[in-house]
Amino acid sequence: MKRGAGAVIEIRNVTKAFGGTRAVSDCTISLEGLTITGLIGPNGSGKTTLFNLITGLLKPDSGEIRFLGNRIDGRLPHDMAQLGLIRTFQLSRVFPRMTVLENMLLAPQGQTGERLLSLWFRLPKIRSEESENRERALDLLDLLGLTRLHDQFAENLSYGQQKLLELGRALMAKPKMILLDEPTAGINPTLIRTMIEMILTMRERGQVFFIIEHNMDVVIEVCEKVFVLDHGEKIAEGRPEEIQKDPRVIEAYLGC
Amino acid sequence: MDLLLHLAIVIAIYAIFALSLNVEVGYTGLFNFGHVAFFAIGAYTSALLTLAGFPFTIGLLAGLVLAGLCGYLLSIPALKLQGDYFGIATLGFGEILRMVVNNEVWLTKGPMGLPGIPRPDLFGVVFDTLPAYLALSGGFALVTFAILAFVVLSPFGRALKAVRDDETAAEILGKNAFRFKIKSFVIGSVFAGLAGVLWAHYTTFIGPGDFTLTETILVLLIVVMGGKGTFLGPVVGAVALIFFQESVRFLRLPPEWTRLLGPLQQMVFGLLLVVLMVFRPEGIIREKGGRRGD
Amino acid sequence: MDSISYYLQTVLNGILAGCIYALFAMGLTLIYGVLNFVNFAHGELIMWGAYFLFLFMGEPFGLPLYAAILPALALTGCLGLAMDYSVFRPIRRANRLTLLIAAMGLSVFLRNAAQFFWGAEVRTYGLEVTAGMRFFGLTITAPQLAIIAVTLLCVAAVYLLFFKSRLGKSMRALSDNLDLARISGIDTKRAILAAWVISAVLAAVGGILLALDTNLSPEMGVINLIKAFAATLIGGVGNLWGALLGGMLIGLAENLGVLFISPGYKDAVAFVIMVIILLARPYVIIGERSD
Numbered sequence: 001m002k003r004g005a006g007a008v009i010e011i012r013n014v015t016k017a018f019g020g021t022r023a024v025s026d027c028t029i030s031l032e033g034l035t036i037t038g039l040i041g042p043n044g045s046g047k048t049t050l051f052n053l054i055t056g057l058l059k060p061d062s063g064e065i066r067f068l069g070n071r072i073d074g075r076l077p078h079d080m081a082q083l084g085l086i087r088t089f090q091l092s093r094v095f096p097r098m099t100v101l102e103n104m105l106l107a108p109q110g111q112t113g114e115r116l117l118s119l120w121f122r123l124p125k126i127r128s129e130e131s132e133n134r135e136r137a138l139d140l141l142d143l144l145g146l147t148r149l150h151d152q153f154a155e156n157l158s159y160g161q162q163k164l165l166e167l168g169r170a171l172m173a174k175p176k177m178i179l180l181d182e183p184t185a186g187i188n189p190t191l192i193r194t195m196i197e198m199i200l201t202m203r204e205r206g207q208v209f210f211i212i213e214h215n216m217d218v219v220i221e222v223c224e225k226v227f228v229l230d231h232g233e234k235i236a237e238g239r240p241e242e243i244q245k246d247p248r249v250i251e252a253y254l255g256c
Numbered sequence: 257m258d259l260l261l262h263l264a265i266v267i268a269i270y271a272i273f274a275l276s277l278n279v280e281v282g283y284t285g286l287f288n289f290g291h292v293a294f295f296a297i298g299a300y301t302s303a304l305l306t307l308a309g310f311p312f313t314i315g316l317l318a319g320l321v322l323a324g325l326c327g328y329l330l331s332i333p334a335l336k337l338q339g340d341y342f343g344i345a346t347l348g349f350g351e352i353l354r355m356v357v358n359n360e361v362w363l364t365k366g367p368m369g370l371p372g373i374p375r376p377d378l379f380g381v382v383f384d385t386l387p388a389y390l391a392l393s394g395g396f397a398l399v400t401f402a403i404l405a406f407v408v409l410s411p412f413g414r415a416l417k418a419v420r421d422d423e424t425a426a427e428i429l430g431k432n433a434f435r436f437k438i439k440s441f442v443i444g445s446v447f448a449g450l451a452g453v454l455w456a457h458y459t460t461f462i463g464p465g466d467f468t469l470t471e472t473i474l475v476l477l478i479v480v481m482g483g484k485g486t487f488l489g490p491v492v493g494a495v496a497l498i499f500f501q502e503s504v505r506f507l508r509l510p511p512e513w514t515r516l517l518g519p520l521q522q523m524v525f526g527l528l529l530v531v532l533m534v535f536r537p538e539g540i541i542r543e544k545g546g547r548r549g550d
Numbered sequence: 551m552d553s554i555s556y557y558l559q560t561v562l563n564g565i566l567a568g569c570i571y572a573l574f575a576m577g578l579t580l581i582y583g584v585l586n587f588v589n590f591a592h593g594e595l596i597m598w599g600a601y602f603l604f605l606f607m608g609e610p611f612g613l614p615l616y617a618a619i620l621p622a623l624a625l626t627g628c629l630g631l632a633m634d635y636s637v638f639r640p641i642r643r644a645n646r647l648t649l650l651i652a653a654m655g656l657s658v659f660l661r662n663a664a665q666f667f668w669g670a671e672v673r674t675y676g677l678e679v680t681a682g683m684r685f686f687g688l689t690i691t692a693p694q695l696a697i698i699a700v701t702l703l704c705v706a707a708v709y710l711l712f713f714k715s716r717l718g719k720s721m722r723a724l725s726d727n728l729d730l731a732r733i734s735g736i737d738t739k740r741a742i743l744a745a746w747v748i749s750a751v752l753a754a755v756g757g758i759l760l761a762l763d764t765n766l767s768p769e770m771g772v773i774n775l776i777k778a779f780a781a782t783l784i785g786g787v788g789n790l791w792g793a794l795l796g797g798m799l800i801g802l803a804e805n806l807g808v809l810f811i812s813p814g815y816k817d818a819v820a821f822v823i824m825v826i827i828l829l830a831r832p833y834v835i836i837g838e839r840s841d
Contacts (some may be wrong), residue, residue, distance in 0.1 A: 114413030529655025
């Protein structure tokens with residue numbers, strides 16, 4: 001995993017409007033490597049829209065987005081993953097009718113077994129890739145506390161367990177950056193703890209995160225830098241303790 | 257006894273046809289209502305080539321390749337359409353192909369059809385008895401089943417199911433949904449072509465009237481009733497429905513009745529589709545998923 | 551001079567076909583707009599409308615044409631209601647493909663039911679063939695004049711119903727948003743029933759006109775469904791005037807097209823137009839679409 005200290009993601013003057021309303025307005029954000037960055041703001045401030053823009057689900061009306069120096073705005077979502085950018089969703093999107101393990105095994109990029117022609121000619125390589133991936137998946141599931149559920153269908157997991165699975169799945173892809181959309185929303189305190197531990201452990205191993213969070217306790221504990229959005233505009237950036245005291249931020253949250 | 261052999265042969269051929277549609281409908285979520293077009297392409301290609309004197313192996317290979325190629329060419333524009341628009345566009349393609357076959361008499365002899373298609377001649381063995389043909393089509397059916405099972409159980413198949421269940425989530429994990437769908441469509445088309453080749457050399461006479469909406473509905477019913485997205489589903493469906501359809505020949509009825517039997521059977525098929533959609537859209541054999549007692 | 555009147559005659563034929571397709575398309579787009587699915591069995595409403603007239607004109611009823619029309623339309627309306635009640639209402643909430651397949655099954659059932667009762671042969675109403683009247687070098691028969699007149703009548707009736715009545719307002723509300731309409735206290739049941747009756751009656755009228763001008767067969771619904779769908783797409787889903795325009799366009803395109811291509815492909819014209827339109831729409835990039 002690359003340990004770059006330069007900007008991993010650069011968002012420059014990005015605007016996206018729906019109908020007459022600007023969901024994201026002339027936003028400029030720079031995400032450094034080796035950091036866990038947070039994105040906060042009142043409801044409707046454009047956080048998820050920004051994630052959608054970064055991951056290719058939406059195309060910006062203007063501005064650019066760069067990932068490791070390469071322009072990615074307007075490219076298709078599957079390109080992002082292949083470049084090393086993975087995201088999770090606010091409402092967990094695990095594949096319900098596949099097992100936990102299968103969900104995990106979907107994530108690694110560039111699997112030889114996913115190429116139709118390779119199935120006939122490179123079977124041994126596919127087999128060894130599969131068993132390697134299985135091992136890694138089981139290790140991650142162990143860290144997440146989901147080992148005993150590995151062959152359960154994902155729809156049988158509790159909501160919190162599904163969100164942990166989503167995180168594990170993202171990690172399986174060995175991404176250069178993970179975008180987490182409200183990872184702790186709607187899950188019980190024990191699992192929140194597990195989630196935080198997981199994020200911090202991965203941070204130690206060099207994993208970079210960009211996290212949308214509403215829970216300020218989590219933000220303070222986990223994030224090293226925070227950006228604040230309000231009505232689609234960036235209104236503050238800095239360390240969590242600093243922005244907590246920023247009057248503009250306080251007003252944004254109180255004013256809604 | 258002959259009747260049973262005939263039944264088994266038709267079941268084997270339709271099992272291949274249904275398994276091929278199942279890859280598209282069941283495992284990728286693509287509702288291809290024009291699937292019969294590739295059946296027809298396989299049949300006509302092999303028929304024309306063998307009638308022109310080429311050996312069966314050439315006819316077979318050409319049928320497979322042409323069916324797959326046409327599948328590829330059709331899928332590129334068609335897959336830009338969502339859901340039921342895709343269904344209707346593919347339906348249209350099937351109908352247009354039938355019109356072409358009907359009109360281009362210089363190539364296909366049009367409505368008069370192609371009679372006298374030779375029985376297959378493989379490695380010196382001529383398959384012109386019923387048991388021999390059963391061995392041939394049954395063998396191909398088993399091979400088809402094995403190949404498709406292998407594909408579905410592979411990482412490729414896993415990614416395909418992910419694309420089917422949640423395209424956005426699959427894309428976010430790096431799966432190029434468009435490419436996966438095209439590949440699935442081509443696989444389906446190739447094996448539909450195989451079924452068509454086997455059909456042409458069995459009935460030895462084909463015409464545009466053999467490849468209509470009726471056949472599409474039949475194979476769709478087989479897949480949907482048997483249970484789409486499963487291995488056994490299409491096979492079970494084929495056995496049940498072909499048995500029902502062909503069993504008419506078991507009954508010896510006065511001629512006035514036989515005229516009515518055709519539409520009556522079709523009415524049952526239509527009704528079955530409706531009842532299935534209302535009460536049990538998953539079909540007889542359900543896909544994995546749901547609570548497991550643990 | 552002769553070739554001009556030949557072309558004009560072709561245009562006239564195009565308009566006549568267009569009127570009929572417009573009626574088909576308006577019925578189809580109405581249901582598509584209000585209930586958000588393609589009624590694949592709409593072609594059978596067309597066909598049964600024509601056959602109901604045949605039924606009443608033959609033994610044991612033996613009614614003259616004008617007397618038989620009303621019961622034929624009424625029965626087709628009932629058929630439409632029955633279709634909704636027995637098949638589409640139970641699966642109202644299912645996904646679009648389930649509805650499409652159920653409609654296909656219904657279509658097969660109804661088509662073969664007609665074949666069961668009347669056989670697969672092509673039939674006519676057995677009316678006297680009258681000589682065409684000549685206008686400005688064009689020939690037009692009485693049934694063909696009826697096509698134009700009746701279509702105008704239907705369009706006017708639909709206009710009044712849809713835009714000048716409360717029922718029409720309800721239907722338009724449902725077209726916009728079914729759930730919102732329900733919550734707003736609009737009598738959705740009545741509006742849906744009305745939509746089916748209108749759709750079925752328009753189909754029946756079109757089917758009867760078509761059969762008067764040409765003939766009847768159990769298969770007549772299928773190809774006309776495709777054309778109606780093409781017209782619906784041209785005009786935009788749920789858009790009645792669009793359907794009218796789309797129908798006319800297809801009628802004209804078909805008839806003018808035969809001047810250049812083989813008549814065996816006449817039916818393909820509507821199809822090809824439809825495919826072109828479907829492909830020309832912007833490709834939907836994967837987004838959070840709720841469907």
